Amino acid sequence: MGIGKLLVLGATSPTGQIIVKRALELGWKTTVYGRRTLPEHAENEDIQTFEGPLDDEASLRTAIAGQDVIISVFGPSNPRAPTDVFVPAYKLILKTMRSEGVRRIIALSTCSVRDPKDKPSLLRWLLVTMLWAIAHKVWKTIVDISVVFDEEGKDIDWTLFRVGFLADGPPMRAVDGYVGDGKVGLYLRRADIAEWTLSQAEKSPPEYVQEKPAISSVKVSHA
Template identity: 35%
Template sequence: MRVLVLGGTGPSGVLIIRELLAAEHTVVVYARSPNKLPEDISSDRLVVVIQGTFDEDDDSSLRKAMEGVHAVVSSLGPTTDVKKAPFYPGNTPLATAYARIIHVMHDMDVKRLIALGTASIKDPNDKFNLAFWVLVNGVKTVAYNAYRDVVAIGETIRGDGKDLVWTIVRVPLLTNSEAKDRIAGYVGDGKVTTSLSRAAFAAFVISELEKNEWARKAPLLSAP
């Protein structure tokens, strides 16, 4: 399978790429700063690196990256640096990027999208849970513009991408544990917790890519 990875230079993106390579998939990495990729990834025979942005005037680069791919996997998300939160732009830049991505997917006949989300994106299957209420409202309070962008990402994927086979993988607080154990469910189901390792997120993404168990759904992924 040929997979386009967005957000591949971040910590979760790198783990996703490694999981894809371990499964012998061809990986196209579309990145603003490809030099941030580990050397062993950028030099791998199964990796194609294309530099570009999601700006409107860089449409040709995104289309080049999308050529011949079977699926798009994205770990794009707002910064988690609390110090930068007050300076996050208020024009929902990531949701705008997703609108452009989905438009190109339509044009290039790419149907599968797996995208990173958070519990700020609501789902009809969610129930009230105090821990998640505190978590989401904490983010909304200290990083309102980032919160708005994440919510808008969910709306964009469900709206503009309604005819795609999409999965929004909602995550709680991410850790650097190497554990890959995880459970998928919904907020308030009595199973999911408020933390997850990036390694488990990456492993789930590759599993979902191959099995399509959560098509057009937005599971909440967490550590057991």
């Protein structure tokens, strides 16, 4: 596919901001959509901005039309905030992509979502059990979003990339695979999400189509 037109959903989040910054550095023609626009995005002539809620079909369609790839990093995180918007939002996004002929979306998920290729992991079990107990609505919404992709994304080239603990800091190196495979852990820097998602966005043919890989960060070896 190469570098082309990119829509970032969740661009105001810490992870989204890093993705937008890195996309511009790599030469992507970048669009952001969300309920609000950051001043640094609005003032940057290289970024096309659209504002609207996730259930505004007309505004969302305007942002999606003509894009080559969508990277989405919005989702439930605060157990005290409403979570009922996210499942309908992803249903609308997939529907709009289909009608506009946009096939590729790379979307954030977490290790609460299971994959048949995963192997047993005590750390993942502890993390997910804690989330299930403390923030059950968040856990359920994450799982329900995964079901939306399974059931309503059959003709879309989607990838749900699953993450564990997020951290700030300079990029290390992102590895991908599946939980418990001995390669992927549960520590991930946001900068590595940017590098990984943008590298996936360039690939032709796309990788991990209708799959749910896990990604994590590892230290770069200088040996």
